[in-house]
Amino acid sequence: MSDRVKGISFLDYVIKILIILLLSGLLYLLFLFISEKNSKSKEISLKDETQKVEPKVKKENFLPQNVTKTEKIEQNLKKQTQPTKQSQKLYTQEEMQEIIEMMIDQINELEEESKSDLGNDTKELDRTLEEYSVDSTQDEALELKKDLTNDINNTIKDTPINKSVTQKEVDHYNKVVINDNNDNYNSDKIDNISKQIGSIVDDITQNRSSSNYTKIIKKEVVVREDAMRIVVVRKGDTLSKISLRAYGTVDGYKKIFEANRELIKNPNHIYVGQRLRVPTL
Amino acid sequence: MKKLLFILIFCFTSSIFADETLVKISKDLPYFYTYHQGKKIKVARIQDPQNRLNDDYTKTSRECPPFCIHPMRVNDKVETIGELEFIKYMQDKDALIVDARLKSWYELETIPSAINIPYNIFENSDQKKIDSLLKLLGKSNGDFKNAKTLVLFCNGIWCDQSPRLIRSLLKYGYPPSKLKYYRNGFQGWKIFGLTTVVLKENKR
Numbered sequence: 001m002s003d004r005v006k007g008i009s010f011l012d013y014v015i016k017i018l019i020i021l022l023l024s025g026l027l028y029l030l031f032l033f034i035s036e037k038n039s040k041s042k043e044i045s046l047k048d049e050t051q052k053v054e055p056k057v058k059k060e061n062f063l064p065q066n067v068t069k070t071e072k073i074e075q076n077l078k079k080q081t082q083p084t085k086q087s088q089k090l091y092t093q094e095e096m097q098e099i100i101e102m103m104i105d106q107i108n109e110l111e112e113e114s115k116s117d118l119g120n121d122t123k124e125l126d127r128t129l130e131e132y133s134v135d136s137t138q139d140e141a142l143e144l145k146k147d148l149t150n151d152i153n154n155t156i157k158d159t160p161i162n163k164s165v166t167q168k169e170v171d172h173y174n175k176v177v178i179n180d181n182n183d184n185y186n187s188d189k190i191d192n193i194s195k196q197i198g199s200i201v202d203d204i205t206q207n208r209s210s211s212n213y214t215k216i217i218k219k220e221v222v223v224r225e226d227a228m229r230i231v232v233v234r235k236g237d238t239l240s241k242i243s244l245r246a247y248g249t250v251d252g253y254k255k256i257f258e259a260n261r262e263l264i265k266n267p268n269h270i271y272v273g274q275r276l277r278v279p280t281l
Numbered sequence: 282m283k284k285l286l287f288i289l290i291f292c293f294t295s296s297i298f299a300d301e302t303l304v305k306i307s308k309d310l311p312y313f314y315t316y317h318q319g320k321k322i323k324v325a326r327i328q329d330p331q332n333r334l335n336d337d338y339t340k341t342s343r344e345c346p347p348f349c350i351h352p353m354r355v356n357d358k359v360e361t362i363g364e365l366e367f368i369k370y371m372q373d374k375d376a377l378i379v380d381a382r383l384k385s386w387y388e389l390e391t392i393p394s395a396i397n398i399p400y401n402i403f404e405n406s407d408q409k410k411i412d413s414l415l416k417l418l419g420k421s422n423g424d425f426k427n428a429k430t431l432v433l434f435c436n437g438i439w440c441d442q443s444p445r446l447i448r449s450l451l452k453y454g455y456p457p458s459k460l461k462y463y464r465n466g467f468q469g470w471k472i473f474g475l476t477t478v479v480l481k482e483n484k485r
Contacts, residue, residue, distance in 0.1 A: 021357075076343075118481075138373070139463075170327065170328045170329040170332070171327065171328070172327060172329060172332055174325070174326070174327045174474055174475070174476045174477065175390065175392070175476070175477050175478070175479050176317075176320075176322050176476060176477070176478045176479070177478075177479045178317060178318055178320055178478050178480055180477065188316065188319065190377065190394070190396065191318055193320055193377070193396060193418075194318075194396035194397065196417055197396060197398055197414060197417060198384075198397065199411065200406070200414055201384055201397065201398070201399055201402060201408050202384075203406075205411070210401065210405070211401065211404060213347055213441065213445075214383070214401055216347055217382075217383055217386075217442065218383065218385070220343075220348075221385045221386055221389070223337055223381065224336075224337055224386070224389060225389065226337075228361070230335060230336075260341075261333070273433050275335050276335075277335060277336070
């Protein structure tokens with residue numbers, strides 16, 4: 001009896017151990033499963049975070065499209081260099097430059113997009129053009145308009161969005177254009193003072209005749225307005241072509257030459273991108 | 282994951298690189314911010330060391346008189362200041378930057394944060410208007426104690442517009458200690474390639 005009992009108990013013992021092993025195996029599998037789930041949910045939550053981050057970055061105007069491109073660059077880099085962990089973190093100067101160039105390209109694209117939004121500016125340009133191109137035909141006026149848009153785009157580059165990354169394209173004007181229809185208008189004390197003074201000034205200048213000095217100063221303003229008119233030289237331009245664009249006749253090239261003596265040593269040699277004064281005829 | 286982190290770090294560092302200014306205003310001041318007609322404006326210098334002026338602020342000669350070379354001081358008691366002092370006053374709440382040129386000049390192009398008081402405002406107006414102007418500048422009960430410090434400029438060394446305004450302000454009792462004369466004026470500002478503002482709507 002006792003032997004039998006012992007035998008049964010032995011069998012039972014073995015079975016118990018087997019069951020425990022099975023259970024522990026199952027537990028282990030469960031544990032693995034749960035831990036995987038956790039890691040996945042972590043990734044998901046991280047993805048959510050990045051989605052939250054992206055719109056913020058969109059305002060800064062340079063990240064979202066770059067992400068994909070920089071990723072591509074990274075992949076290229078991996079192919080070139082062995083995919084050790086260190087190579088991921090280190091870039092050589094050339095690679096950095098490549099990336100920065102790509103970013104600048106994209107910023108330029110964005111700028112072009114923003115140009116299309118500037119309908120108001122072009123309207124105002126048209127107005128100014130009407131004053132400038134009294135003698136010239138419509139086609140010439142259109143070409144002049146291109147030049148003027150170049151000028152104004154240069155001034156527009158001052159907007160804080162574009163300022164931070166445009167390292168290579170230096171702004172040569174450094175002028176900020178202020179619209180009265182500014183949306184982000186915060187009138188402060190100084191602004192109020194200047195407005196009230198402005199109204200007093202308007203009253204006076206309308207009513208009274210001016211002194212000799214004032215008359216001369218007013219003439220000098222006209223000189224200044226003239227000097228502010230600048231044409232950017234394009235590919236294939238000559239002084240006579242610019243004169244044709246600006247005045248409607250070829251004869252004005254002498255005047256342009258004289259107004260830019262220190263810039264043009266030889267009237268047959270002007271450079272693309274050169275900024276020339278164009279005084280009124 | 283690591284990729285994303287890396288990209289974020291990269292963008293951050295590259296933005297720092299991009300912000301580095303080559304041509305600073307002074308050793309410790311690369312640029313600063315100010316307001317003009319409610320718009321926030323970054324005042325910095327043109328970042329191209331090869332850049333040259335191309336407009337009439339490169340002119341060497343104008344008829345004298347009236348465009349003569351001006352003495353260092355308008356008046357013994359009125360301080361003459363340079364660019365860095367001028368910039369300090371731009372950030373001073375008790376000071377007003379005053380463009381003393383005619384309105385047409387002011388609208389063409391001016392220094393950020395400047396208000397316009399044309400020099401001929403005293404020559405051409407009656408007592409009522411002068412009183413209201415001085416009140417706006419901080420005169421109360423015949424007392425200039427709380428009056429603003431006025432920092433005046435015009436086109437530069439050859440320009441008589443701000444000296445004229447200073448003289449007439451002194452005539453009406455403005456304390457000379459509260460008047461500052463920026464002699465280099467707008468031409469000086471332009472020569473250093475500093476940011477200017479254009480009132481576009483009035484541009485003709």
